[in-house]
Amino acid sequence: MTEQTVEHENAQNGWRPVILGILCNWCSYAGADLAGSSRLKYPPNVRIVRVPCSGRVNPLYVLKGFQKGFDGVMVLGCHPGDCHYAKGNYYARRRIMLLREFLQSVGIEPERFHFEWVSASEGNRFAEVVAEMTAAIEKIGPFAGVDVTGPQRRGERESVQSEPSASP
Amino acid sequence: MIQTMEQRIREEARKLLESGDVTLVIGWEAGSAPFKTTPVFIESPEDVDRLVWNPACTNNLAVYLPELAKHAKVGIVAKPCDTRSIVTLIQEKQVARENVRVIGLACAGVVDDAALSNAGLRLSEVRALDWDGENLKVSTDSAAKSIPLSEAVKEGCPTCEQHMPVMSDVTVGESNQQSAISDQQSLDSFDDRRAYWAEQFDRCIRCYACRQVCPSCYCSLCFADRNDLKWTNKRMVASEAWMWHMGRAMHLAGRCIGCGECERACPMGLPIMRLNREVARHVEELFGYIPGMDLEEAPVLGRFDPEDKDPNEH
Numbered sequence: 001m002t003e004q005t006v007e008h009e010n011a012q013n014g015w016r017p018v019i020l021g022i023l024c025n026w027c028s029y030a031g032a033d034l035a036g037s038s039r040l041k042y043p044p045n046v047r048i049v050r051v052p053c054s055g056r057v058n059p060l061y062v063l064k065g066f067q068k069g070f071d072g073v074m075v076l077g078c079h080p081g082d083c084h085y086a087k088g089n090y091y092a093r094r095r096i097m098l099l100r101e102f103l104q105s106v107g108i109e110p111e112r113f114h115f116e117w118v119s120a121s122e123g124n125r126f127a128e129v130v131a132e133m134t135a136a137i138e139k140i141g142p143f144a145g146v147d148v149t150g151p152q153r154r155g156e157r158e159s160v161q162s163e164p165s166a167s168p
Numbered sequence: 169m170i171q172t173m174e175q176r177i178r179e180e181a182r183k184l185l186e187s188g189d190v191t192l193v194i195g196w197e198a199g200s201a202p203f204k205t206t207p208v209f210i211e212s213p214e215d216v217d218r219l220v221w222n223p224a225c226t227n228n229l230a231v232y233l234p235e236l237a238k239h240a241k242v243g244i245v246a247k248p249c250d251t252r253s254i255v256t257l258i259q260e261k262q263v264a265r266e267n268v269r270v271i272g273l274a275c276a277g278v279v280d281d282a283a284l285s286n287a288g289l290r291l292s293e294v295r296a297l298d299w300d301g302e303n304l305k306v307s308t309d310s311a312a313k314s315i316p317l318s319e320a321v322k323e324g325c326p327t328c329e330q331h332m333p334v335m336s337d338v339t340v341g342e343s344n345q346q347s348a349i350s351d352q353q354s355l356d357s358f359d360d361r362r363a364y365w366a367e368q369f370d371r372c373i374r375c376y377a378c379r380q381v382c383p384s385c386y387c388s389l390c391f392a393d394r395n396d397l398k399w400t401n402k403r404m405v406a407s408e409a410w411m412w413h414m415g416r417a418m419h420l421a422g423r424c425i426g427c428g429e430c431e432r433a434c435p436m437g438l439p440i441m442r443l444n445r446e447v448a449r450h451v452e453e454l455f456g457y458i459p460g461m462d463l464e465e466a467p468v469l470g471r472f473d474p475e476d477k478d479p480n481e482h
Contacts, residue, residue, distance in 0.1 A: 059415070059418035059419075060391060060399055060411075060415050060418075063411060063414045063415055063418070064399065064411065067407050067408075067410060067411045080474070080478070087472070090472040090474070090476070091469070091472055093472065093476050093477075093478065093479070094454075094455070094468075094469055094472050094476055095469055096479075097454060097476070097477055097479065098418075098421055098422075098447075098450055098451060098454055098469070099418060100479075101450040101453075101454065102417070102418065102421070102446065102447055102450055104358070105361065105446040105447075105450070106361055106362065106365050106414065106443070106446075107358045107359060107360070107361030107362025107363070107364070107365060108358070108362065109358045115479045116479055116480060117479070117480055144359065144362060144363075145366075145407070146362070146365070146366055146369075146406065146407045146410040146411075147366055147370075147405060147406045147407040147410070148363075148366045148367055148370050148406050
């Protein structure tokens with residue numbers, strides 16, 4: 001399938017990327033708030049989960065996102081040296097950089113996992129990051145999922161929809 | 169070779185028990201068939217002759233240390249990979265160095281039942297196993313066969329670079345083996361990889377044998393067993409198995425020493441080591457760290473370097 005076909009087919013079927021964002025309370029979440037209060041326009045495709053610190057991010061959170069069918073996951077934290085808890089983001093950096101490489105080994109394209117530092121004053125940067133990631137994922141198409149059942153189109157996807165799924 | 173090493177192991181175990189230095193020696197004894205051994209816990213010097221050493225001594229005995237060496241001194245017979253597990257446990261403060269007496273062994277590789285079958289042997293006919301240079305000597309009822317080691321050993325062995333213990337209180341045997349075959353090639357495209365793992369994990373029955381044999385999986389409450397947060401539920405589908413194996417691989421990052429017991433124990437023959445080797449490769453590339461080599465080092469993800477590779481440097 002060529003890039004053009006993927007984009008075209010997805011747009012036709014009404015698919016839009018759904019991205020999980022894991023943001024640290026003190027910097028990146030505040031930055032996202034700033035983007036909001038500044039009325040900056042950015043794509044609505046990111047679902048945000050707030051954590052106290054990027055160091056809190058267990059690789060399981062990211063893996064769970066992909067298991068549930070998110071097309072992409074982003075982890076945003078404070079710049080090195082600016083962590084509210086002094087060192088959390090340094091531990092996160094090691095762990096998340098490793099996770100990023102590992103995800104590629106198991107078939108998750110680098111565009112689908114984004115890791116960056118966004119400070120509380122960087123409302124613009126947050127909006128940019130969301131726009132860039134949404135565009136990148138629109139190009140490569142929906143995530144085919146971790147199961148053998150193949151690509152799941154919107155409407156078939158189990159847990160990313162708003163209505164609860166029937167199975168336990 | 170086996171005979172003299174075996175005798176020395178028994179001798180060392182006897183000395184440890186007779187001196188009262190340890191209350192227990194963990195080793196292997198003959199199992200239910202000639203190509204099998206089973207872990208044994210020797211408490212008295214009279215029983216040391218139960219200890220054996222042969223290519224069927226596959227179990228990584230370090231798995232017993234967090235429990236047994238917590239409050240007592242124990243002796244343990246350990247292959248080089250097992251000694252790396254012991255180092256990891258000491259680094260992570262699960263076992264005190266003073267509580268273990270390690271009888272370290274030189275090792276050329278241990279067999280896997282499946283590998284023996286694949287080499288065309290009827291397991292019921294195997295009578296004895298021995299190392300013979302680069303080969304495995306298998307004695308059956310009628311004959312003695314020689315199989316290249318690389319075809320008969322379990323998954324952790326072909327890529328092993330430690331043929332001598334990395335730490336020990338006493339060392340038995342010698343090895344000048346150099347070779348280690350290179351790692352598997354990555355699958356080509358992202359989609360190939362994704363599909364490959366989905367297919368593999370579709371066969372997982374979630375028996376958790378991989379977790380139970382692993383010395384590094386010592387958490388009193390495993391993330392897979394939690395009911396307050398369901399990281400993975402009981403549905404027998406590939407996506408839940410994916411979550412289990414990926415979560416475990418990341419939890420073992422920088423801690424898995426590649427003994428291959430997980431894959432040997434897996435009843436479904438899942439390529440678990442392939443996953444672990446990928447993680448180990450990234451750990452080495454990113455942090456220059458090889459697990460289980462140095463008692464003085466802190467675990468790699470439990471520390472950081474201000475100069476670590478930064479995501480914004482792309």
